[in-house]
Amino acid sequence: MSTNFKTYRPYVSPFDPCKPILEKAYSTPPNLYMGFQPPNLPQFTPMEALRAGTLWKPLFDTWYGPLEPGGKGGLPQ
Amino acid sequence: MWLYEKKLQYPVRVSTCNPMLAKFLIEQYGGADGELSAALRYLNQRYSIPDKVIGLLTDIGTEEFAHLEMIATMVYKLTKDATPEQLKAAGLGDHYANHDKALYYHDASGVPWTASYIQAKGDPIADLYEDIAAEEKARATYQWIINLSDDPDLNDGLRFLREREIVHSQRFREAVEILKEEQGKKKIF
Numbered sequence: 001m002s003t004n005f006k007t008y009r010p011y012v013s014p015f016d017p018c019k020p021i022l023e024k025a026y027s028t029p030p031n032l033y034m035g036f037q038p039p040n041l042p043q044f045t046p047m048e049a050l051r052a053g054t055l056w057k058p059l060f061d062t063w064y065g066p067l068e069p070g071g072k073g074g075l076p077q
Numbered sequence: 078m079w080l081y082e083k084k085l086q087y088p089v090r091v092s093t094c095n096p097m098l099a100k101f102l103i104e105q106y107g108g109a110d111g112e113l114s115a116a117l118r119y120l121n122q123r124y125s126i127p128d129k130v131i132g133l134l135t136d137i138g139t140e141e142f143a144h145l146e147m148i149a150t151m152v153y154k155l156t157k158d159a160t161p162e163q164l165k166a167a168g169l170g171d172h173y174a175n176h177d178k179a180l181y182y183h184d185a186s187g188v189p190w191t192a193s194y195i196q197a198k199g200d201p202i203a204d205l206y207e208d209i210a211a212e213e214k215a216r217a218t219y220q221w222i223i224n225l226s227d228d229p230d231l232n233d234g235l236r237f238l239r240e241r242e243i244v245h246s247q248r249f250r251e252a253v254e255i256l257k258e259e260q261g262k263k264k265i266f
Contacts, residue, residue, distance in 0.1 A: 027220060031247035036254045053087075053240030059247060063220050063239055067227035 002033045004061050029061040079139065086143040087237045089150040090230035096167035098231065099155035100185055101222050105238075106148045107182030107190040110214035116141035118195035118211065122204045125197065130205070130252040137245050144238055149180055151231060205253050212246035 005025045012020040042057045049055040105111045119138030123131050156164065156178050164173045171187060182190035198204055219239035223232050 027217070029216065029243045029246075031243050031250065034247060034250075036251050037247065050087075051237070053237040054244050059244055060240065061243055062236055063223055064236075065223040065226060065232060067224070068229055068232060 002028065002030065004029060027061075027063070030059050034058070085147050085150060086140070087147060087234055089147050089154065089234050091151060091154045091228060092230040093228050094155070094158070095226075095228060096156050096159045096163055096169060098222075098226050098228065099152045100168050100172075101225050102148055102152050102155070103180075103183065104185035105215070105218055105222070106145065106152060106180065108184035108218070109194040110211060110218055111184070111190075112141050112145040112148055112215075113182055113190060114194045115211055115215065116145060117192075118197070119208060121195070122197050122208070125199045126201045126204060127256060129255055130201070133248055133252050134208075137248065140241070140245075144241065147234060147238065151234065152180055201256055202253065205249055205256070209246055209249045209253075212242045212249060216242035216246070 004027065006028050007023050007025045009023050010021075012022065037056070037059075043049070043055050044052055044057060044060075052060050054060055107113055116138050119134045119141065123134040123138070126134065156169070159167070159169075159178070161170075161173055164170060164178075172181070175181075184190075196204070196207055198207070216239055219235050219242065223235050223239070226232055226235070
């Protein structure tokens with residue numbers, strides 16, 4: 001199972017003007033790994049699928065911003 | 078021909094009066110990687126692509142117009158009751174001077190939409206790779222707009238649209254797989 005984001009640690013200079021972000025992250029959604037969609041993948045129920053934006057559970061990925069209360073998922077800020 | 082259903086693909090709710098979000102959302106309306114660019118790009122590329130993937134471009138291009146309509150609704154709700162003073166405070170004074178509260182196809186910094194945002198190269202692989210890139214760029218744009226927004230209802234709709242970008246990218250990638258498939262592939266030795 002692939003992860004929906006990856007992280008890296010950029011170089012931090014001793015003379016950086018702002019407080020450095022030690023770890024940066026970027027999104028790697030599931031479509032990058034699926035190739036041609038295999039048959040018989042698990043599905044959401046129709047009502048769930050309408051809300052999720054996809055019928056297929058393995059294609060679902062979400063994103064919450066740093067300003068949202070209790071926001072999980074997305075990237076660590 | 079199109080059939081129009083007078084409802085949105087996903088319900089648009091906006092919970093806080095924050096016209097500044099409209100300024101950011103307009104990036105997905107008339108920006109380079111916005112829904113208008115996507116719809117026009119795919120529907121135009123259909124004519125010069127192998128038959129096997131024309132239907133995919135029709136379906137996705139049509140859905141992009143449904144997304145355009147959702148973005149328009151969000152922008153409209155965020156601006157329709159704002160005073161000129163509020164619009165000015167939200168960074169939309171220049172928009173108001175030119176357009177009142179009308180929507181217009183420009184990006185978040187006011188650059189008007191142009192056809193040079195989209196390409197039709199006539200080469201099926203080149204065109205589909207552009208489409209995949211467009212979906213990933215639109216997905217990233219939704220991420221950054223969500224990061225700028227503290228409106229949970231608005232973000233709910235934006236999350237739906239981001240997921241659709243992922244699904245579209247997946248389908249375009251599958252279209253490439255279909256087109257690059259080796260002919261007569263019964264490789265039995």
